[in-house]
Amino acid sequence: MGIFDFLKKKKDHESKAIQEKQSSPEANLESGLEKTKESIFGKLGKAIIGKTNVDSSFLDELEEILITSDVGVETTIKIIDRFEARVKRDKYLKADELNTFLKEEITAILDENKSPHFIDFSLAGAAKPYVILVVGVNGVGKTTTIGKLAYNFAQHGKKVVLGAADTFRAAAVDQLEIWSQRTGAIFISKGMNTDPAAVAYEATVAGVDQEADVIIIDTAGRLHNKVNLMNELGKIKRVIQKKIPEAPQEVVLVLDASTGQNAFEQAKQFTAATEVNTLALTKLDGTAKGGVVIGISDQFKIPVKYIGVGERKEDLQLFDAAQYVSTLFNA
Numbered sequence: 001m002g003i004f005d006f007l008k009k010k011k012d013h014e015s016k017a018i019q020e021k022q023s024s025p026e027a028n029l030e031s032g033l034e035k036t037k038e039s040i041f042g043k044l045g046k047a048i049i050g051k052t053n054v055d056s057s058f059l060d061e062l063e064e065i066l067i068t069s070d071v072g073v074e075t076t077i078k079i080i081d082r083f084e085a086r087v088k089r090d091k092y093l094k095a096d097e098l099n100t101f102l103k104e105e106i107t108a109i110l111d112e113n114k115s116p117h118f119i120d121f122s123l124a125g126a127a128k129p130y131v132i133l134v135v136g137v138n139g140v141g142k143t144t145t146i147g148k149l150a151y152n153f154a155q156h157g158k159k160v161v162l163g164a165a166d167t168f169r170a171a172a173v174d175q176l177e178i179w180s181q182r183t184g185a186i187f188i189s190k191g192m193n194t195d196p197a198a199v200a201y202e203a204t205v206a207g208v209d210q211e212a213d214v215i216i217i218d219t220a221g222r223l224h225n226k227v228n229l230m231n232e233l234g235k236i237k238r239v240i241q242k243k244i245p246e247a248p249q250e251v252v253l254v255l256d257a258s259t260g261q262n263a264f265e266q267a268k269q270f271t272a273a274t275e276v277n278t279l280a281l282t283k284l285d286g287t288a289k290g291g292v293v294i295g296i297s298d299q300f301k302i303p304v305k306y307i308g309v310g311e312r313k314e315d316l317q318l319f320d321a322a323q324y325v326s327t328l329f330n331a
Contacts, residue, residue, distance in 0.1 A: 025317055029327050032285040032309025037328050044102065044329070048095045054087045062102075069291030070260040075298040079105055103329050106294060110321035115278070115303040119249070120318055121152045123214065129161070129207040130214045131240060131247035133200075134280075135233065135270055136254035138221040141282035141308060143172050145254050146216050147179030148308070148316035158213035160185040163203025165196040165236065166218045176218055182313075186210060196220060196232060201239040208243055217248075230273040237274075252306070254280045255296065258287035267300050276300075282308035285315070290328065293319075 047061045059080055066076040082105045090101065119126045132149065136142040143166070150160045162185045166172040170192050180187035188203040200217050207215035219236065222229060240247045253276040255263040270276055279302050281293050297304045304319045
């Protein structure tokens with residue numbers, strides 16, 4: 001091999017390594033949280049610099065930073081109380097230790113709501129078919145999140161059924177069909193303005209008959225009448241359970257992180273209407289309000305399982321509390 005061939009091969013190898021690093025889940029998370037990191041949590045680093053003790057002025061500044069990042073008042077107070085107790089117990093000495101204390105306390109709050117029966121995209125340990133019911137208001141990225149879920153399961157070799165039970169929006173049905181074509185998923189639809197429960201039942205039957213690994217069912221995103229929403233979701237659950245008594249194993253509430261406090265209100269409404277047991281936070285890459293992940297998980301005692309950090313299908317990730325907090329705090 002000549003020197004020019006050697007140099008070209010070396011350059012190609014380095015280029016490939018850079019591309020792989022840029023497209024890794026860690027790199028995607030880093031870039032996806034950049035706005036939150038720069039505009040909000042970056043302030044924490046500045047507040048900590050030069051501090052030799054934790055005084056009232058620092059705690060006031062910390063409170064303002066957390067609240068303006070949409071962590072929420074109650075969760076902010078909890079973080080500060082734990083932080084104060086930790087500083088007193090461990091006798092804070094250096095700025096980097098202060099930063100570490102804060103990271104650890106926020107991670108601990110997120111870990112408190114971690115699901116003890118965590119099922120990843122490999123579906124290891126899960127009974128087949130694993131049924132996911134997806135809820136959320138229109139515009140939060142619900143149908144796109146379903147498509148990305150289907151992609152991730154398909155990447156793990158899983159057979160997926162998609163049920164288009166949001167029958168009140170033609171765009172939702174059409175969009176889900178496109179995702180089924182992209183991911184190779186089985187698509188079940190009865191068209192527009194049909195009974196959502198009937199679609200859910202057919203999707204469940206198809207999943208059982210075709211020995212699918214996972215069934216993902218879209219639902220209508222309407223909150224103008226909570227009673228109707230509750231009745232509709234209740235009916236969907238009942239018809240699913242006729243075929244699979246233990247289903248749905250996941251009821252995922254999709255929330256748009258960029259809406260900040262409005263996401264709290266949506267969580268309040270949906271948790272009152274149905275038994276949500278998993279959260280998906282979308283559009284984290286387009287907002288500086290990434291702190292909402294911490295507050296919502298803490299206030300509603302529901303684990304965050306999925307986060308969206310970009311528009312690509314690869315940008316829906318399983319949530320890792322330690323990695324999330326570490327990414328926000330690291331310079």
